[in-house]
Amino acid sequence: MDKDLWEELCFILTETIPSNVSEQIYENKVIRVFEKLGWSQYKKELSVRESIQFGAANRMCPDIIIRNGNAEPVCVIEIKKPTADLNFSGHRSQLASYMRMLRTPVGILVGDKFKIYTEMPESSVNEIYLVEEVPLRKSSEKGEDFVRTFKKSENIRESVNSYIQKGLNKLEKEQKKKAIENRINDPGFKDEISDWVREKLSEFYDPVVVAKVLEEYEFEINSKGSSFQDFESSHSTVIHTSRNSADNLDSKRTKDGLKIGEYVQKSFRELFAENKLNPNDIQSLQSPDYSKRVFNAGYPVLRNITQGRADHKGYNRYYKDVYGGKYYLSAQWNVSHWDAFEAWLKEIKRRGLP
CATH class of the missing domain: 3.90.1570 (tt1808, chain A)
Known part of the structure; x- marks a missing residue:
């Protein structure tokens, strides 16, 4: 009818x-x-x-x-x-x-x-x-x-x-x-994918080895449809290796033969051993705002061991080693953090003993 x-x-x-x-x-x-x-x-x-x-x-x-x-x-x-x-x-x-x-x-x-x-x-x-x-x-x-x-x-x-x-x-x-489309299309979303992959792999493999391997890869999201605005078109995550790409030579960047994650761990072990970090430094490094502003880090650089290594979703975001007797160190480092970390480390070492 x-x-x-x-x-x-x-x-x-x-x-x-x-x-x-x-x-x-x-x-x-x-x-x-x-x-x-x-x-x-x-x-x-x-x-x-x-x-x-x-x-x-x-x-x-x-x-x-x-x-x-x-x-x-x-x-x-x-x-x-x-x-x-x-x-x-x-x-x-x-x-x-x-x-x-x-x-x-x-x-x-x-x-x-x-x-x-x-x-x-x-x-x-x-x-x-x-x-x-x-x-x-x-x-x-x-x-x-x-x-x-x-x-x-x-x-x-x-x-x-x-x-x-x-x-x-x-x-x-x-x-x-x-x-959701806007979130996927946000430039920072690729970093979130990289973090997620790192965490999933770290459930089965040594996080240090995982971080080293992933430094040879980059993640990119491409729409399969003719227009990204058409939500009905499907989307895929594409993983590109950077081993043979001249545009990604920075992923091979090292310091003293160490890649970023290894170098950060070595540096913090030395800083704590030599008492280079004063209480204000340690407090700042536990602040999300400070870590974001200074290192562009998605998580506080240091976390008290009483808070555990996992985020609110249960993913481990910190190395399992303990630094300074009671802190975990963030494992979320990639090649984009090199300059910021080296600038911060240089300033810490320049001022001498606290």
Whole structure:
């Protein structure tokens, strides 16, 4: 039944009008569509260009207002001819004004499709959100859902509220997808992948050896689709070896024959053995802010052994050796930390004994 009715509505709005139809004639077709959905002008359920006063001397005339049996506005409809650009912000602003004045939860913009909008409680003035976009195609689940929702019924408000909530849930899901895309596309995400791989491998192998091996690799995320904006396209993580890449010679950087992780461990063993670190240094090295600012480190450089080696997800982020009798040393070092660490170490050694 809903399928047949939707096909009839599409027929009225697509096959019974000329290509150069005027907005007035098209408006009459849209009125007929909502009459097909059961709304009667005679019973004042469907009001056409009703003049509504607001303020001392202002009036507005929405194209169509649908009211329930209690004369409460259920939705307001703004009609544009099929050739109009429904994405034009002025059309949306006009519809938002009508919705706000009538205090109706739903507004429908009609042109070459149906665009259903709602206003969120926390939204600012004239800010409305697209709940659903329904093309005028006969074979359409969205169209059948539109018919089920907006045809006349005693529980029309419940149907509309359910439709809105479904659309808002979809909007929220799309926003979360977009947030994930942005996170994946963030330059720092590759470092997070590297850290995750290091931690997973360190569950089975010596973390020092793992760190040394991973210094020969880099991680890159590539979209398989033609557009990264298309969430439906799949994505893959690509691991590139840097052994034969001239662009990644820095990954071979060493100091005294040691790579960054080994060199940091050796340096801290010497600093503690020679009492080069004063209490302020040790306190600073346990600060996330200081470690981020000085070393661009994702974790505090030092951690009291009472706090353990694992992060909140259970991944070991610190070497198992104990430094200074009661501290773990971060194992999260890569070639990007060389310059910052050497600059810090040089300053510590320059000042002499604490």
